[in-house]
Amino acid sequence: MGESKKNNNNSLKTELVFGKHNYKFMFIGLACIALGFILMSGGGSDDPNVFSDAIFSWRRIRLAPALVIIGFGIQVYAILSKPKTD
Numbered sequence: 001m002g003e004s005k006k007n008n009n010n011s012l013k014t015e016l017v018f019g020k021h022n023y024k025f026m027f028i029g030l031a032c033i034a035l036g037f038i039l040m041s042g043g044g045s046d047d048p049n050v051f052s053d054a055i056f057s058w059r060r061i062r063l064a065p066a067l068v069i070i071g072f073g074i075q076v077y078a079i080l081s082k083p084k085t086d
Contacts, residue, residue, distance in 0.1 A: 019083025026078040032071030039064035 018026070040060055045052040 018078070022078050022081060022083055024078075025074055025081070029071045029074030029078060032067050032074060034071075036064045036067030036071060039067065 016023075043052065043055040043057065043060055
């Protein structure tokens with residue numbers, strides 16, 4: 001009787017919620033989001049009395065938010081796509 005329980009525990013496999021395909025796209029989306037937030041940072045002035053126009057650069061206004069939105073889109077795709085079965 002103890003032997004059947006032992007064999008039964010070995011036959012149980014831990015199944016992940018998502019497949020390898022999904023996790024790959026999740027990490028790609030996470031990297032896109034992180035890169036977008038990194039590109040948004042900076043542009044401030046060390047002296048509070050001096051205004052810097054660097055905060056209005058194309059990189060901070062257009063590119064970085066677009067990367068963040070694309071990253072979130074990739075995350076949605078990764079969550080909603082069915083894992084590939086082999």
